[in-house]
Amino acid sequence: MTAQGTDSPEHCLTHTPSRPSSAGAGAGVLTVLFSVFQPVSHETLEADVEDEGPAQAADSSNPGDGLPQYRLSEIKNHGPKSSRPWVIFEDKVYDITDWIPAHPGGEVILRAAGGSIEPYWDIFAIHKTPYVREILQQFVVGKIHPDDLEDGRPRMNDIEDPFVSDPTRDPRLRQITAKPCNAETAGEDLAEAFLTPNEVFYVRNHMWVPVIEDTAADAHGITIELPDGDVKTYTVHDLKAKFKQYSVTAVLQCSGNRRRDMTEHANKTNGLQWGPGAISCAKWEGVRLRDVLKDAGLPLDDLPEDAQHVQFSGLEAYGASIPIHSALDPRGDVLLAFKMNDLPLPRDHGFPVRVIVPGTVAARCVKWVSKIVVSDEESDTSWQRRDYKCFGPNETRDLDWDKYKSIQEMPITSAITRARKKSADGNHVEVEGYAYSGGGHEIQRVDVSLDGGKTWDQASLVDDSEQDSGSKAWSWKRWRYEGALPTTTEAAAFVVKATDDAYNTQPQCYKSIYNLRGNLATAWHRVEFDPRKEKGCADS
Numbered sequence: 001m002t003a004q005g006t007d008s009p010e011h012c013l014t015h016t017p018s019r020p021s022s023a024g025a026g027a028g029v030l031t032v033l034f035s036v037f038q039p040v041s042h043e044t045l046e047a048d049v050e051d052e053g054p055a056q057a058a059d060s061s062n063p064g065d066g067l068p069q070y071r072l073s074e075i076k077n078h079g080p081k082s083s084r085p086w087v088i089f090e091d092k093v094y095d096i097t098d099w100i101p102a103h104p105g106g107e108v109i110l111r112a113a114g115g116s117i118e119p120y121w122d123i124f125a126i127h128k129t130p131y132v133r134e135i136l137q138q139f140v141v142g143k144i145h146p147d148d149l150e151d152g153r154p155r156m157n158d159i160e161d162p163f164v165s166d167p168t169r170d171p172r173l174r175q176i177t178a179k180p181c182n183a184e185t186a187g188e189d190l191a192e193a194f195l196t197p198n199e200v201f202y203v204r205n206h207m208w209v210p211v212i213e214d215t216a217a218d219a220h221g222i223t224i225e226l227p228d229g230d231v232k233t234y235t236v237h238d239l240k241a242k243f244k245q246y247s248v249t250a251v252l253q254c255s256g257n258r259r260r261d262m263t264e265h266a267n268k269t270n271g272l273q274w275g276p277g278a279i280s281c282a283k284w285e286g287v288r289l290r291d292v293l294k295d296a297g298l299p300l301d302d303l304p305e306d307a308q309h310v311q312f313s314g315l316e317a318y319g320a321s322i323p324i325h326s327a328l329d330p331r332g333d334v335l336l337a338f339k340m341n342d343l344p345l346p347r348d349h350g351f352p353v354r355v356i357v358p359g360t361v362a363a364r365c366v367k368w369v370s371k372i373v374v375s376d377e378e379s380d381t382s383w384q385r386r387d388y389k390c391f392g393p394n395e396t397r398d399l400d401w402d403k404y405k406s407i408q409e410m411p412i413t414s415a416i417t418r419a420r421k422k423s424a425d426g427n428h429v430e431v432e433g434y435a436y437s438g439g440g441h442e443i444q445r446v447d448v449s450l451d452g453g454k455t456w457d458q459a460s461l462v463d464d465s466e467q468d469s470g471s472k473a474w475s476w477k478r479w480r481y482e483g484a485l486p487t488t489t490e491a492a493a494f495v496v497k498a499t500d501d502a503y504n505t506q507p508q509c510y511k512s513i514y515n516l517r518g519n520l521a522t523a524w525h526r527v528e529f530d531p532r533k534e535k536g537c538a539d540s
């Protein structure tokens with residue numbers, strides 16, 4: 001399996017430093033092995049390691065290097081449920097039992113147990129460092145039997161594909177990477193409906209899609225930890241039975257939406273090269289996070305000092321957080337959602353329950369949520385502390401990751417999703433698109449130019465209010481514009497920019513907002529399309 005572009009190659013399958021409040025794994029023998037943010041020194045590693053002795057007796061031994069040899073079938077017995085889980089790396093076998101306690105996403109490393117850890121390290125490329133190999137080296141218990149090796153490695157068909165249980169995706173989605181699945185909504189589908197149909201709603205997965213059978217959905221639990229150490233668990237069934245359910249229409253948008261434009265018009269960026277389709281809008285239904293936290297015992301009227309952030313963890317190890325004021329705002333509509341457009345959440349979008357934080361970057365809307373922690377700190381994942389931040393155009397080296405805040409509310413943006421001829425000669429055109437602003441700000445105006453920004457006119461905003469719900473303007477506005485092309489020999493270039501109710505508007509060019517990660521590429525959206533020379537339509 002080859003490494004596929006994730007937004008966060010620096011995130012790791014190993015672990016972050018244990019923090020009793022967030023990780024709940026503080027009792028581990030290895031307090032710090034490898035941090036998500038920076039590798040610890042070798043001295044620390046050695047000091048922290050306690051040798052617990054050999055894992056298990058071997059079936060046979062290899063006199064060459066003294067390491068016992070194991071068949072793949074034997075290694076399989078040391079799967080996630082075994083008392084001594086093993087993994088394979090290259091041609092060696094490692095007993096990771098003592099690695100797990102220091103690993104906040106313990107189950108994540110267990111995904112690899114009984115088989116090869118390499119497909120997972122392909123997802124989290126940071127593991128391919130000497131540090132991690134050194135850590136692993138301490139747990140070696142044997143070698144793979146030569147009969148199970150091909151060119152010194154376990155045969156490929158004996159290595160499990162972590163994505164084997166992923167759902168099938170609609171072919172209309174524009175796939176950027178298959179494993180993990182990252183796929184954007186086509187311009188045509190963005191233009192067509194206010195509520196994006198579930199099958200064509202963009203997908204942004206950092207890892208595989210966890211498997212929860214339909215029959216197990218109601219029993220899925222979310223553990224809630226409060227700053228005073230109180231822990232309470234609610235099953236999906238409890239949440240549905242105990243709390244009032246709300247319906248909120250909201251856009252989800254990846255912070256990398258339109259990153260490709262920033263790359264093309266400014267400079268190279270790190271991350272998935274999304275077009276304008278890493279955004280969609282849906283009706284979400286679920287219970288309010290605020291109500292659940294209150295029931296769990298968080299005193300909303302007398303918040304403790306250390307209640308600053310609400311951290312969310314997903315089943316596969318993804319994690320992120322939002323500030324406490326967003327979580328508790330009675331008009332913030334933050335949901336633990338079970339339904340999307342009147343249907344149970346599709347697997348790709350978080351079945352059976354996900355977080356929805358309207359008006360905020362979708363990276364905080366954790367899917368398959370299984371743990372919520374109210375803490376004095378942000379989530380310690382790289383998705384919170386590194387990936388979704390913007391540095392200045394010149395800040396491309398030796399970055400101080402703590403210098404800037406993580407992205408929460410989204411800035412204003414707009415895009416052209418479709419342009420069509422309205423007359424046979426192509427001189428009359430219709431241009432369509434979306435406009436959206438974060439933080440609940442309502443779009444009040446969309447300006448369109450058919451001559452590359454020399455002259456402007458206003459688009460009409462589609463009235464989708466009947467389908468809209470929620471305490472603030474969490475949805476996008478679809479817009480349409482019909483007009484005549486300028487009588488010029490120059491190629492036509494359509495441009496759009498929007499303005500919200502706080503008079504926030506989009507920057508003109510990408511260079512001014514360039515950042516190495518290519519986040520928040522919100523400059524005027526421009527589409528070169530001359531309907532007089534083309535057949536049909538342009539679909540972004």
Ligand code: MTE
Nearest residue numbers: 202203204205206254314318362363366367
């Ligand atoms: N939650 C989990 N558990 N795993 C993920 O990979 N991706 C995040 C967020 N929540 C992610 C997650 C990101 S970066 C985005 S943009 C949105 O989910 C995408 O949501 P969608 O796939 O439902 O469109």
